[in-house]
Amino acid sequence: MVVLERQRAVGPKACAGALSRLMPADLTPPSALRFDEQVVEIAGKEHRLRLETPRFTIPRETLASYQLAKIPNGAGVEIMLGVRARMRDRHTIATDGGDEWSADSIVGADGALSIVRRSLGLPTRRSLGIYREVRTISKDYALLLDAARYGTGYLWSFPHRDRVNIGIYFDPGRLAPAVARGLLDGEIARRFPGMPVSPPKSGWVAHRYAGVEHEGIYLIGDAAGLALRATGEGISTAVVSGREIGRKLKDRRYAMPELARLLAFKKKQERLFSLLERFPGMQDTLYRLFITAKRLPGGQRFFER
Numbered sequence: 001m002v003v004l005e006r007q008r009a010v011g012p013k014a015c016a017g018a019l020s021r022l023m024p025a026d027l028t029p030p031s032a033l034r035f036d037e038q039v040v041e042i043a044g045k046e047h048r049l050r051l052e053t054p055r056f057t058i059p060r061e062t063l064a065s066y067q068l069a070k071i072p073n074g075a076g077v078e079i080m081l082g083v084r085a086r087m088r089d090r091h092t093i094a095t096d097g098g099d100e101w102s103a104d105s106i107v108g109a110d111g112a113l114s115i116v117r118r119s120l121g122l123p124t125r126r127s128l129g130i131y132r133e134v135r136t137i138s139k140d141y142a143l144l145l146d147a148a149r150y151g152t153g154y155l156w157s158f159p160h161r162d163r164v165n166i167g168i169y170f171d172p173g174r175l176a177p178a179v180a181r182g183l184l185d186g187e188i189a190r191r192f193p194g195m196p197v198s199p200p201k202s203g204w205v206a207h208r209y210a211g212v213e214h215e216g217i218y219l220i221g222d223a224a225g226l227a228l229r230a231t232g233e234g235i236s237t238a239v240v241s242g243r244e245i246g247r248k249l250k251d252r253r254y255a256m257p258e259l260a261r262l263l264a265f266k267k268k269q270e271r272l273f274s275l276l277e278r279f280p281g282m283q284d285t286l287y288r289l290f291i292t293a294k295r296l297p298g299g300q301r302f303f304e305r
């Protein structure tokens, strides 16, 4: 198997590096920072929620190194860095260097702006994430919700070991990026006054699912539109779908049960999310109800199933 990566390293990616319980435990590095409590601020009021399943944060480069080290020697995987791929036809990939690769199976793992997906002519839908990093230490793994300011988007503040990744996730069709950026900067000034802050970074999150199997072409992660629309979570969905497609390529009869579970959860979460979109005036009340329900015995399990 040949992996073509346009960057000079595997791993760097505009991302907040948060992992949820959807992330397979064996692919979560032991060095990840663990959180057993979530702070949820709804329209300025803080709620603290004890988590039944912890969240983690990890720099994307560290996550990639950990997962790369899991590839056994002799597995027959060749990773070529600094090689940008183009689809020439259904079975041929061309590179900017003039090389061509032909294969019976091509896997598009090329993210939210996937060229492999584009070659299939599949429609796509994306949200946007913008963030900055603050050089400080914090313990609060926080989400900020406020219908009047962010609509169905939200702000996050995720601590890493030596910094805090703080950003905003939103649908640019509903909130203009310049406004979102202003809201983010306002929140940074409020939470971390006078602290050194990195320049902003941003990226797309693709969440319109369009199937993983397309007659010899396979899509995984954001290329398949597998990120969760409500939260923008897409690391776990990329990893789970990648592993499932890997198993499928080894055994064509493999039914991909983990992908089926993921899709069922994505569908359920998107139904709840459409409720929020349909009734914007009710949004903050619904958020409070979710928090109350999540505090009940079995509540978190119900929403996370």
Ligand SMILES: Cc1cc2nc3c(=O)[nH]c(=O)nc-3n(C[C@H](O)[C@H](O)[C@H](O)COP(=O)(O)OP(=O)(O)OC[C@H]3O[C@@H](n4cnc5c(N)ncnc54)[C@H](O)[C@@H]3O)c2cc1C
Pocket: 004, 005, 006, 007, 011, 013, 014, 015, 016, 017, 018, 019, 083, 084, 085, 086, 109, 110, 111, 112, 114, 115, 128, 129, 130, 131, 167, 201, 202, 203, 204, 205, 206, 220, 221, 222, 223, 227, 232, 233, 234, 235, 236, 238
């Ligand atoms: C600002 C932001 C914050 C986020 N925070 C989180 C978070 O905290 N937790 C979470 O779970 N998700 C988060 N996400 C979503 C998550 O980053 C993505 O869903 C996830 O990275 C998707 O993984 P992927 O492997 O499908 O694509 P990617 O991680 O985008 O990987 C695609 C790879 O393909 C390479 N590539 C692309 N085109 C080509 C080409 N033509 N030729 C060769 N190589 C190519 C790219 O260089 C890249 O390495 C965030 C997204 C953004 C934008």
